[in-house]
Amino acid sequence: MEPFTTLTATAVPMDLPNIDTDRIIPARFLRKPREAGYQQFFFHDVRFNPDGSENGDFVLNQPPFRQAKILVTAENFGCGSSREGAVWALMHHGIRCVIGPSFGDIFMENCFKNGVLAIVVPAETAAGLRGQLHARPGAPVSVDLERQTVTAPDGTAHPFDVHPFRKQALLKGQDEIAFTMEYAQAIEAHEARRAAEMPWLLSGGGPAA
Amino acid sequence: MPTMFEKIWRRHVVAEGPGGQTLLYVDRHLLHDGSPEAFRRLRAAGRTVRRPGELVATADHYVPTGVGSEASANEEIRGMVEALARNSRELGITQFGPGDVRQGIVHVIGPEQGLTQPGIVLVCGDSHTATHGAFGALAFGIGSTEVEHVLATQCLWQRKPKVMRITVNGTRPFGVAAKDVILAIIAKIGAAGGVGHAIEYAGPVIRGMSMEERMTVCNMSIEAGARAGMIAPDETTFAYLEGRPYAPKGAHRDQALALWKAVPSDADAVFDSEASLDAAAIAPTVTWGTSPQDALPISARVPDPAREGDHFRREAMGRALDYMGLRPGTPLSEIAVDRVFIGSCTNSRIEDLRAAAAVARGRRAVVTAWVVPGSGLIKRAAEAEGLHEIFRAAGFEWREPGCSMCIGMNGDTARAGERVASTSNRNFEGRQGKGARTHLMSPAMAAAAAVTGRLTDVRTLVAVRAE
Numbered sequence: 096m097e098p099f100t101t102l103t104a105t106a107v108p109m110d111l112p113n114i115d116t117d118r119i120i121p122a123r124f125l126r127k128p129r130e131a132g133y134q135q136f137f138f139h140d141v142r143f144n145p146d147g148s149e150n151g152d153f154v155l156n157q158p159p160f161r162q163a164k165i166l167v168t169a170e171n172f173g174c175g176s177s178r179e180g181a182v183w184a185l186m187h188h189g190i191r192c193v194i195g196p197s198f199g200d201i202f203m204e205n206c207f208k209n210g211v212l213a214i215v216v217p218a219e220t221a222a223g224l225r226g227q228l229h230a231r232p233g234a235p236v237s238v239d240l241e242r243q244t245v246t247a248p249d250g251t252a253h254p255f256d257v258h259p260f261r262k263q264a265l266l267k268g269q270d271e272i273a274f275t276m277e278y279a280q281a282i283e284a285h286e287a288r289r290a291a292e293m294p295w296l297l298s299g300g301g302p303a304a
Numbered sequence: 305m306p307t308m309f310e311k312i313w314r315r316h317v318v319a320e321g322p323g324g325q326t327l328l329y330v331d332r333h334l335l336h337d338g339s340p341e342a343f344r345r346l347r348a349a350g351r352t353v354r355r356p357g358e359l360v361a362t363a364d365h366y367v368p369t370g371v372g373s374e375a376s377a378n379e380e381i382r383g384m385v386e387a388l389a390r391n392s393r394e395l396g397i398t399q400f401g402p403g404d405v406r407q408g409i410v411h412v413i414g415p416e417q418g419l420t421q422p423g424i425v426l427v428c429g430d431s432h433t434a435t436h437g438a439f440g441a442l443a444f445g446i447g448s449t450e451v452e453h454v455l456a457t458q459c460l461w462q463r464k465p466k467v468m469r470i471t472v473n474g475t476r477p478f479g480v481a482a483k484d485v486i487l488a489i490i491a492k493i494g495a496a497g498g499v500g501h502a503i504e505y506a507g508p509v510i511r512g513m514s515m516e517e518r519m520t521v522c523n524m525s526i527e528a529g530a531r532a533g534m535i536a537p538d539e540t541t542f543a544y545l546e547g548r549p550y551a552p553k554g555a556h557r558d559q560a561l562a563l564w565k566a567v568p569s570d571a572d573a574v575f576d577s578e579a580s581l582d583a584a585a586i587a588p589t590v591t592w593g594t595s596p597q598d599a600l601p602i603s604a605r606v607p608d609p610a611r612e613g614d615h616f617r618r619e620a621m622g623r624a625l626d627y628m629g630l631r632p633g634t635p636l637s638e639i640a641v642d643r644v645f646i647g648s649c650t651n652s653r654i655e656d657l658r659a660a661a662a663v664a665r666g667r668r669a670v671v672t673a674w675v676v677p678g679s680g681l682i683k684r685a686a687e688a689e690g691l692h693e694i695f696r697a698a699g700f701e702w703r704e705p706g707c708s709m710c711i712g713m714n715g716d717t718a719r720a721g722e723r724v725a726s727t728s729n730r731n732f733e734g735r736q737g738k739g740a741r742t743h744l745m746s747p748a749m750a751a752a753a754a755v756t757g758r759l760t761d762v763r764t765l766v767a768v769r770a771e
Contacts (some may be wrong), residue, residue, distance in 0.1 A: 110616050110619070111619060112620055113495045115595075115730070117712075117730065117732040123713050124336065126381060127380075145581075170500060172498070175732060176431050177429060177445040177446060179448040179449060195759075197499050199521070200499060200500060201446065201447055201526075201531060208449035224435075233609065242732065258322070258323055258463065259322065259323025260463075267513060271461065276456075276457065278318060278319050278321075281318050281319040281327070282318055285329050289331070292315075295556040295559075296424070299357070304733070
C-alpha cells in the first residue's frame, strides 16, 4: 500500500447526498481484472454518454477538475454495495483523499485498506469547502495527515479526527496481514478457547459432524 | 447490562491493538463468486488459508438463472464462477457450485444450511451479510482486502460501532409484510441513519416474525447505513435451526442452546440511540426514487421536490425523478411497470414465494415476470408445493437460483427506461441494468404489479378474492 503523508492538489466537489457505490462503479465492470486498471469505470455511466463520448456536464469532466486528487462530498458518499472496485476506480482515476460529512462504513474501510485517506468533517465544513471549490474551480486543498488538518482554498485550516491505527497504517503504508500475524499467539489462544466453547463449529461442523 | 452486540463482541476479542482498534475473531466466513481478487492477492503474497475446512463458498452473483442467459454465453461471467470452483478446490474449501442442490444466494444458503447461528461473528464479502444477524449473530459485509485478511488470519481489525435499537410496536395490519416494515424503518431514519452503527431490531412485531421475515428486515440494514443488523435469538430461531446440516447435534446441541439463550441483550441494556415505530401506521410500501429511503405507502403520490427545503436534497430528488421518469403528484398506484422481479437475498425464500404465489394464483401476468428462488433447496421445496405450477399458469417465468436481476452484473438486466417492480434491496441508478428504473416492494406487492401491470395495493386484490 502506498503511504499517505501530505497532499496538496486540486479538489473536486460533489454536492449530492447518498452517492452509492453502484454509481461510482456499475456492477458490470466488477468482473474486470484489477491489474488492467479501473480508472475508465469511475462514475462510468454518468461520466460518459451512451455513445462513449464524455458528458461535459459531469463535474469530473470539467477542465478545472480533471486532474483532481481530492474529492469533497456530501453525506453518506459510498453507501450501498461493499464492492472494493469503487475504491480501485476512484484511486486509479487519481483520487487519494475523500472529504465529507459521512461515508458508507464499508466504503470508508475499503478506502483505508487501499491507501486512500477518508476524512470526516462536520457537514458545514464540507459544505463550506464545496462552496469555495465552486467559487474558485481548480483551487487546491491541502491535507496533512500527520498534523490532521485540511487547509481550504481560503487558507483556513480545519482539524480532523482519524483513528490512530488507520493513521499509522497510512503513514507507513503498512501491510496489515503481516501486522496481524504478530498476534499469532493470541489468535491461537482464542482458537483453543473457541474449540472448547463451540466445538461444533470446527471443521465446518459439517453434515458428517 | 450489556447489549447483545456487546456480548458477542466481547467473546470475540482476540487482542486490543494500538489506538483502540480490536482484533476480532471470525467464526464463519462465507464466500461467493465475486471475490477472485482476494484469492489472487493471497496467492501472490505466498499466504495460505488459515481454516479452509470451516469455509463454505457458493456461486450466486454470476450464475445463469435461465436458458440462454448471457451468463452462460459470456466468457468473463463464466470465468467468475469457474474461478470460485478452482480456488475452492485448490484450497480445500467446501463449495456449492452450479448443479448442487445446496447452491444459492450466499445469504440464503448460510441460514438454510445451519451455518448461521446465534452468538457467532460471521462475515462475507457482500454488504447484505447483515441478513445473518436475524439469528442473533454479529454479521457484517466486508471488502475484498478484508476477505483476504480473514482468509489468512481468520480475524479482522475493527473499531467498535455504536449500537442503535429500533423497536417496532403494535400489531402489523393485514397485508403488511416484513419488507414494508423495513422500508418504513429506512424511510424514517434515512439512508445514512445507521452509519457507524449496528442495529438491534426489537419489539413485539419483530418477535412475532418468522425467521424468513426477520432475515428480510436485517438484510436491508445496510440500506439504512448500518453495517450490521441483528435480532435476539429465541424459540423461533432455535426451531428453525433444528436438524439443519451444519447445526449442532446431540450433546453439542445442548451446549449450543445454553450459549445461545444467553445471547439476547439484558433487560437493562443501554443503547447509544433508540428509534421506534408503530406497526399500525405501516402500509404496503413502494419506493419512488433512487435511494431506499425514498419509500412511501402505495396510497401516496410522487413527492414534489419544490416542497423540499434543502437545496441539495431538492436537487437529488429532482435528479431521482428525472431518472425514474416520474412527475410530482402522480398517484403511485397509477405507475405502470414493464417487468417484475421476485427474488434476491431480501425476498427469495419459501415464504416469499408462497406470498407471491397466493396473489398470482388464478390470475395472469400482463408484463414479463420472473421468479428466481434463493437456492436449489428452496426451488425444490416450492416445486413440491406446486408453487412453480401456479406461477407458470399465471404466466410467470420460473427460474434457477442466483442473484439474477437484483445486481445487474450477470446478464440478467432490464433495459434502459424499463420500469421494474422488484423485491430486491436497491433502487440505485443502474442497479438492475443501465438506465433501468427500480421500484422496491414486497413479494405480494410485486406479484400484484405483475397481474395488473402497475404498482398496486395488494390488499385490493386479496380483498376481491375474499369476497
